[in-house]
Amino acid sequence: MSNRPAPLVAARDLVKSYGRTPALRGACLEVGEGEIVAVTGASGSGKSTLLHCLAGIVRPDGGTVTYDGKRVDLLPEDRLSELRRTDFGVMFQFGQLIPELTAVDNVALPLMLAGTARGTAQERAEEWLERFGVREQKDLRPGELSGGQEQRVALARALVTGPRVVFADEPTGALDSLAGEQVMTALVGAARASGAAVLLITHDATVAAYADREVRLRDGAVVGAEVPA
Amino acid sequence: MSTRHILLGLLAKGPSHGYELKQRHDEHFPQARPLAYGQVYTTLQRLVRDGLAEVEGTDSDGGPERTLYRLTEKGSREVTAWAGQVTPPAPFVANEIFTKVVVTILTGGDPAAHLLAQRAAHMERMRELTALKTAPGADLTTVLSADYALNHLDADLRWMTTTQARLASLTALTMEVDRA
Ligand SMILES: Nc1ncnc2c1ncn2[C@@H]1O[C@H](COP(=O)(O)OP(=O)(O)O)[C@@H](O)[C@H]1O
């Protein structure tokens, strides 16, 4: 612990309840610059809530979340959405692509929201689709894609803005093992190439094995955190 | 499964000598325990004795003389028949992790702590195997054998996770049996 560089993302003693249901009870976690960390644990152990707190989607009831030295849990809403747009990439179990938009438009959207012109945004989006082997599907809508293709488009959308952290919540949860392997290879390869850190949530050990280390949650707290190899 | 069948399978690729057979083995079964030379030579002699392989001749290739072996018709039939047989699903549970967890419970130790440490060791090995199979240029046999090992480690882990969750009732049950 002593000589490690300051973490890029850190959660300390996070507490969060939904009504009377406790989701986090003192969870702590650190992710270093460029580090890939898997969070595993039984269903209901608080993995998604932890990710939502770290990514600034949900505010914790107690504890602190810092990103690059800034207190994420204290940021006003407008600064928070700006941070999410510029520094974070997010990906879920089901792509959550916009059903009315084509694959390439889905990927181009975050760039256009950040002010990039449509033509440039589409070009960059196509490069990412190409990289993940789904360029041929660029004009298809999410409903016309296979599960694995949809997740690779979602991955392209998460990475197109060059985030420093990617938050991925069960990105392979709905896929068979070969499609899951393609998504994980794409995610890890792209993160390593760009130096992005990844917080990867999964209940699947074969997926967690793509990460540098594993952090296990039980009942809203960390049970066994391994030291990085 | 036996070294006999593995060597017959490797000889099916063409005549070879002991040294090369060992190399072929390690290349085709990269995650398996490497074959010892001594084992290769004694097995080859038994295959010849049983008419499954025969000596084709010797080659020296500048170095020391080496005996070349080839498959006989009978050996070829034997290896094909063996590879085609369905393997009986393991009838008995004889696994060291399982046994240690039970013994830990019997001796009043801390099975939860043991499982946590075992999980860390399994995850470490799974990370190595994943790195191996996703490395650029990994060949098919490496990917297949890493997949095989990963799936078995994953099965261990799933059993360990369920066991962890069951431990309270499992320990209670053992104590009841003790009292009875
Ligand atoms: N939006 C919500 N409303 C009410 N309860 C929730 C909500 N999200 C999560 N929970 C509860 O919080 C606990 C942790 O959930 P979650 O973080 O989704 O765990 P995991 O992702 O590990 O399955 C569970 O008991 C769950 O039912």
Ligand SMILES: [Mg+2]
């Ligand atoms: Mg979840």
